[in-house]
Amino acid sequence: MNFAGAFHLGLCYLRRHRGKTVLLIAAISLSLILPFAVAHTVRLAEQHLRSRADSTPLVFGAVGSELELVFNSLYFTKPDINSVTASEAETLSAEGMSRIIPIHARFSARGFPVIGTSLDYFDFRQLTFSSGDAFIRLGDCVLGAKVAKELGLGPGDHLITTPDALFDMAGTFPLKMRITGVLAAVGGPDDNAVFADTRTSWVVAGLAHGHQDAASTDADQKLGESDDGSIALNAAVVEYNEVTPDNIDSFHFHGDSADFPLTAAIVLPHDSRAETLLMGRFTGNEPSAQLLRPRSVMDDLFDTVFRIRDLVLLALGAVALAAATIAILVFALSNRLRTREFQNLENLGADPSTVRFLVSFEATFVILSSLAITAMVVAILQLTSPLWLSTFSA
Amino acid sequence: MRLRNLDFHYPGQRFGLRVPELSTDDGETLAIIGPSGCGKTTLLRLIAGILVPSSGEISVADQKLTELDERQRRAFRIANIGMIFQDFELLDYLSARDNILLPYRVTSALTLDDRARDRCASLAEATGVTHLLDQRPTDLSQGERQRLALCRALVTEPKLILADEPTGNLDPENQRRAVELLCDTAKKRNATLIMVTHDPSVLDAFDRHIALPDLVEYTQKGNAA
Secondary structure (H helix, E strand, O other): OOHHHHHHHHHHHHHHOHHHHHHHHHHHHHHHHHHHHHHHHHHHHHHHHHHHHHOOOEEEEEOOOHHHHHHHHHHOOOOOOOOEEHHHHHHHHHOOOEEEEEEEEEEEEOOEEEEEEOOHHHHHOOOOEEEEOOOOOOOEEEEOHHHHHHHOOOOOOEEEOEOOOOOOOOOOOOOEEEEEEEEOOOOOHHHHOEEEEHHHHHHHOOOEEOEOOHHHOOHHHEEEEOOOOOEEEOOOOOEOOEOOOOOHHHOEEOOOHHHOEEOEEEEEEOOHHHHHHHHHOOOOOOOOEEEEOHHHHHHHHHHHHHHHHHHHHHHHHHHHHHHHHHHHHHHHHHHHHOHHHHHHHHHHOOOHHHHHHHHHHHHHHHHHHHHHHHHHHHHHHHHHHHHHHHHHHO | OEEEEEEEEOOOOOEEEEEEEEEOOOOOEEEEEOOOOOOHHHHHHHHHOOOOOOEEEEEEOOEEHHHOOHHHHHHHHHHHEEEEOOOOOOOOOOOHHHHHOHHHHOOOOOOOOHHHHHHHHHHHHHHOOHHHOOOOHHHOOHHHHHHHHHHHHHOOOOOEEEEEOOOOOOOHHHHHHHHHHHHHHHHHOOOEEEEEEOOHHHHHHOOEEEEHHHHOEEEEOOEOO
16 A cells, blocks of 8 residues: 555545534544543542541531531631531530631632631641741731732731621721731642631621720710720721731720631541540530531532532433434545545556545544544643642632 | 457346457557447446456557456556546545646555656646646636646556546537547657547547447347347
8 A cells, every 4th residue: 555645645635624624523522522521520629629528527517508517617618607606616625525726717808718717727737838927916817829829918918808898887897917928839728718816807707896095085086984984985986907016905805705706617526436426416406506527518419419420421421422423424425425536546546455545544534633632631631630620629 | 459359247237248359559549439338438447457357358568457466457557557537537635736646646556756746747738737736626627627637647657548538528629629639648658549439529530430339249148149
């Protein structure tokens, strides 16, 4: 066979019919890539979500959707879930069976969730600092790697929280937080969050505030003074929206901090016995709060996801079968239209192997090209998975 | 070219034809005329070695085709016999140049070298299609396509050119021009030309013409006609 000559003829034919060729390659490639992409994406999402859930033994929170509680405490989404009080969370560690890490994931700053927590959180998630250090005092915050990168902020800069409702005078007010550190990137929700002390998040919530010293305010700002010495001030008094060394002493909480809210608490039992005992506390008929194993919640979630994935894969398989059938039909029709061409080549004296090569070249080229494109896209998907997974997880 | 005592039947068919004798000289132009369905194309395909007779002898350029196997006949045909088909059968996905050089692309019996390319250029110049070499057949007129087909038939420097009603779809004036071009080019290259046609108006351009019914005997299996 004259391979070079036959190859030249085959390529000329495909070039002449490039529209059809490109369409066939695209259809076959897509029908091969889509099932892989769906399965790969689900697998990655599962790995990503499970790894965080697996590393979190128990999550405590208000009664309600288990999934929303897990997503709030682990991925900092669903900020509108019901709250538990700080004292309710503390009871879990009171008997020395566990350690708790508070989570108050209700507010945001410039589109990123502000997480009120304790310094234990950084140890628990094994988070390290790429610059600066942890928050030290009220009003300080630490940025996740992606937040710092996207906002172009670093230690020494400030970040203002986003008010709940701009025109709601009774709502929360923005707090200008001092940035003390930036976390090293870990490829997860921690990269996309702003961390502050729980008490700072309560300031954001309006449960604590700082203002001018009541005793030194102008007389016209005083509404009255009670017998116990407390002074009532009017709305003209200056309220601080930033915690500074000069005004930090003026910040105070109204009410009992034990009653202040948390959206969740990560519970770290000391051993499996403690875990079992703690779980037992929340198996009553009408518990006021819930204690969950995030892994179990994720198992339930992925049972559903996998069922949907299987259906999608089945549908994509049917589409791929249809595409393959159409491709075979196109090849068959194409060869049928070229019957006379092949016959004439044989009459000229062409080698039968050359004619056979030409007959199969179009189908072979299209199939091999589709497989090559599929392999390339699959490789790119796999290589870039960490990148787009971190984007996805944001 | 020489045929002697040729017998042929299409497989599964009763009727066939017998050619007692037919020969041509080098550089001779021969027209074989006959009505549609009388066996003109069959005779050409026998001479080309595409069809194999049940008996008899076919010699082209002193080579007995009947003694060759299929692979050898194919190699001999593409190197020594130029074919021109009724509708020229140019490939629309190739340029005019690639169409002329097509025999070199489809067999390992020929090598596409500079000499072949030079022959292609020289034939294109001789037939006035040099300026069309990069165009596709679909962009050419019927006359230009016919000249390309002639170039393709001659590019391997064949001893014998077989033309199967190449003027069938042309108007009378273009038929005359096409036949003259065929005969002139064949003579200049000292190639024997055998053309089959059903149109008597083109016969004057040939050295010799034969009516097919005078040349062959029609046979029925088991009986001589």
